[in-house]
Amino acid sequence: MHETVDPDFASYVDARQGRWLRTAYLVYGDPERAEDALLHAFTRLALRWTRVDDPDVFVQRLLYQPALNRWSRVKAFPDEDDPVKLALAELTPAQRTVFVLLHLEELTEFEVADMLNMSHQTVHGHGMSAFSRFRTALGGGDWRDSPRDSARDRARDIGGGDQR
Amino acid sequence: MLAKASDRLPEPDLADAAWAAGVETKRRRRRSVLIGLIAAVLIAVIAAIGVSLSGDDNSQFIPPITPPSNTNYLAPDGQINGIDFWVAPPSGSERFLDRLETPLGDRLQQPDNVEPLADRPLDRIAAVVLDDRGDRYVPLLLGSDSSWARADVELLPIRTGTPLSSGAVSPDGRIAAFPQPGELVTVDVATAEVFRIKMPVQDIRSVSWLPDAQRVLVSGPGVAYRVLVGESSSGDEPLVAIAGAADPSAVTAPFRLDKGAVLRYMAGGQWTVDSALQLQLPVRAWVGQTFSVDSTAARLFIADNLPEVRTNSSQPQVVAAISTLRAEPSRLLILGEPTVMSSTPMDRPYVREPGCCAVLGWYDHNTPLFQVRGWVLAWDLNSGRVRRVTELAVAGLAIGPGIHP
Numbered sequence: 411m412h413e414t415v416d417p418d419f420a421s422y423v424d425a426r427q428g429r430w431l432r433t434a435y436l437v438y439g440d441p442e443r444a445e446d447a448l449l450h451a452f453t454r455l456a457l458r459w460t461r462v463d464d465p466d467v468f469v470q471r472l473l474y475q476p477a478l479n480r481w482s483r484v485k486a487f488p489d490e491d492d493p494v495k496l497a498l499a500e501l502t503p504a505q506r507t508v509f510v511l512l513h514l515e516e517l518t519e520f521e522v523a524d525m526l527n528m529s530h531q532t533v534h535g536h537g538m539s540a541f542s543r544f545r546t547a548l549g550g551g552d553w554r555d556s557p558r559d560s561a562r563d564r565a566r567d568i569g570g571g572d573q574r
Numbered sequence: 575m576l577a578k579a580s581d582r583l584p585e586p587d588l589a590d591a592a593w594a595a596g597v598e599t600k601r602r603r604r605r606s607v608l609i610g611l612i613a614a615v616l617i618a619v620i621a622a623i624g625v626s627l628s629g630d631d632n633s634q635f636i637p638p639i640t641p642p643s644n645t646n647y648l649a650p651d652g653q654i655n656g657i658d659f660w661v662a663p664p665s666g667s668e669r670f671l672d673r674l675e676t677p678l679g680d681r682l683q684q685p686d687n688v689e690p691l692a693d694r695p696l697d698r699i700a701a702v703v704l705d706d707r708g709d710r711y712v713p714l715l716l717g718s719d720s721s722w723a724r725a726d727v728e729l730l731p732i733r734t735g736t737p738l739s740s741g742a743v744s745p746d747g748r749i750a751a752f753p754q755p756g757e758l759v760t761v762d763v764a765t766a767e768v769f770r771i772k773m774p775v776q777d778i779r780s781v782s783w784l785p786d787a788q789r790v791l792v793s794g795p796g797v798a799y800r801v802l803v804g805e806s807s808s809g810d811e812p813l814v815a816i817a818g819a820a821d822p823s824a825v826t827a828p829f830r831l832d833k834g835a836v837l838r839y840m841a842g843g844q845w846t847v848d849s850a851l852q853l854q855l856p857v858r859a860w861v862g863q864t865f866s867v868d869s870t871a872a873r874l875f876i877a878d879n880l881p882e883v884r885t886n887s888s889q890p891q892v893v894a895a896i897s898t899l900r901a902e903p904s905r906l907l908i909l910g911e912p913t914v915m916s917s918t919p920m921d922r923p924y925v926r927e928p929g930c931c932a933v934l935g936w937y938d939h940n941t942p943l944f945q946v947r948g949w950v951l952a953w954d955l956n957s958g959r960v961r962r963v964t965e966l967a968v969a970g971l972a973i974g975p976g977i978h979p
Binding site for chain 2: 436513568
């Protein structure tokens with residue numbers, strides 16, 4: 411391992427760090443924890459650079475799995491008044507992580523299950539309950555009462571699809 | 575909504591920091607592995623030292639009586655007055671003993687054609703024999719390279735017969751000295767020079783060198799002289815009368831086994847009893863000269879009847895190797911009688927009669943050489959074993975340091 415940074419590694423990190431930091435921020439609810447987690451994941455990748463088959467999966471597992479710790483008492487988004495962040499703060503860490511990965515990263519439930527080392531049913535359950543609680547927190551009714559097309563549009567609105 | 579909620583975060587720059595942290599982590603891991611290895615080695619060393627110092631098991635270790643490295647070691651056959659003794663192989667069995675290689679060869683006999691010493695000087699004398707030419711004797715000298723040379727001198731017989739004393743060869747192997755009626759004859763084997771030194775008395779029978787190889791003790795019945803043969807560094811007189819003895823062969827230096835004690839030769843020509851070494855040996859008579867090496871003196875004695883070793887047809891004779899140091903043990907080798915004995919007279923040639931045997935010198939620091947009927951044997955003090963040196967086909971023999979290559 412050279413003392414100077416590998417150019418391939420630098421370009422790989424530059425291309426992904428912004429998006430993953432924003433995702434981690436919503437998962438952890440704290441910008442410092444998010445940056446620390448991302449730096450830790452990239453450091454582990456640097457140690458095994460050129461020997462990892464799929465760097466994206468490697469980094470994301472290291473980045474999001476620590477957020478599932480059910481014993482963590484750190485409150486997400488403290489001192490925030492943004493209703494979206496407050497709605498996310500209402501969710502459990504597992505629900506928040508699944509919810510953000512499904513709707514911001516736009517991963518499938520199977521990809522999320524593989525990444526978080528969960529079963530597909532667990533991911534589906536967390537996703538449904540998180541979606542319901544998020545809507546309720548933002549003042550929306552039960553999504554199952556809404557027409558089908560309207561529900562799909564709302565889901566796209568949650569992820570902010572046209573902005574990316 | 576989610577994208578909008580997180581779009582105000584600043585753009586990070588983590589590549590350099592992550593790489594540097596990776597390098598540091600790797601360095602720390604290597605250091606940890608190294609420290610772990612060192613700690614493991616240290617623990618192993620401390621554990622080994624602790625085991626070796628604990629000593630519980632070592633204190634119960636009893637060293638074997640027989641030294642394990644010396645597989646030839648023979649246990650002594652018993653003790654006489656606290657001194658270990660071995661019984662020598664019986665006469666008649668000498669031919670079957672292991673052999674000690676020396677320049678004397680397997681059989682020592684008089685050579686046929688011998689070159690004069692002037693044509694063939696020797697380095698060190700291994701042995702001296704006399705060529706009997708009727709009323710004259712000519713010394714034949716065997717070098718350490720097994721080559722023979724003839725000294726250009728004719729010797730007369732002395733009162734006891736052949737003019738050869740077993741202590742004839744100097745400690746450096748360069749000079750041979752012969753007792754002659756009224757004189758001492760010396761032969762330098764390096765230069766072939768012969769010197770004749772007049773003595774005050776006619777009856778001279780024995781010679782014995784001092785360790786400096788410059789002076790020789792010359793003795794007859796009741797008289798003894800110290801004769802300077804080489805260069806004197808301290809202004810010694812060429813000939814000094816010293817204390818004599820009834821047995822001329824008893825006059826030896828630096829030690830003398832005589833009168834039940836070890837006597838030490840003093841510079842003034844006297845012998846003093848080494849008080850710590852009073853010998854309690856069953857000596858009837860001492861035979862031959864005393865030969866010394868380092869702190870051990872060897873001489874043969876005829877013993878009284880030994881209760882430890884019963885003999886029927888012969889008088890037991892004993893080679894005594896007496897140490898002058900308390901820390902070193904003394905040892906005895908008893909020349910017994912033939913194993914198979916019968917009452918028929920044909921067995922008599924195998925019996926070692928008193929007078930047949932004598933100590934001849936030392937092969938090395940642990941191996942005295944002695945003569946028995948028809949053979950020269952070597953006794954290894956460390957192992958107790960006796961080996962054959964050579965079969966004797968000559969009448970008399972004196973051994974020199976050239977016997978040890």
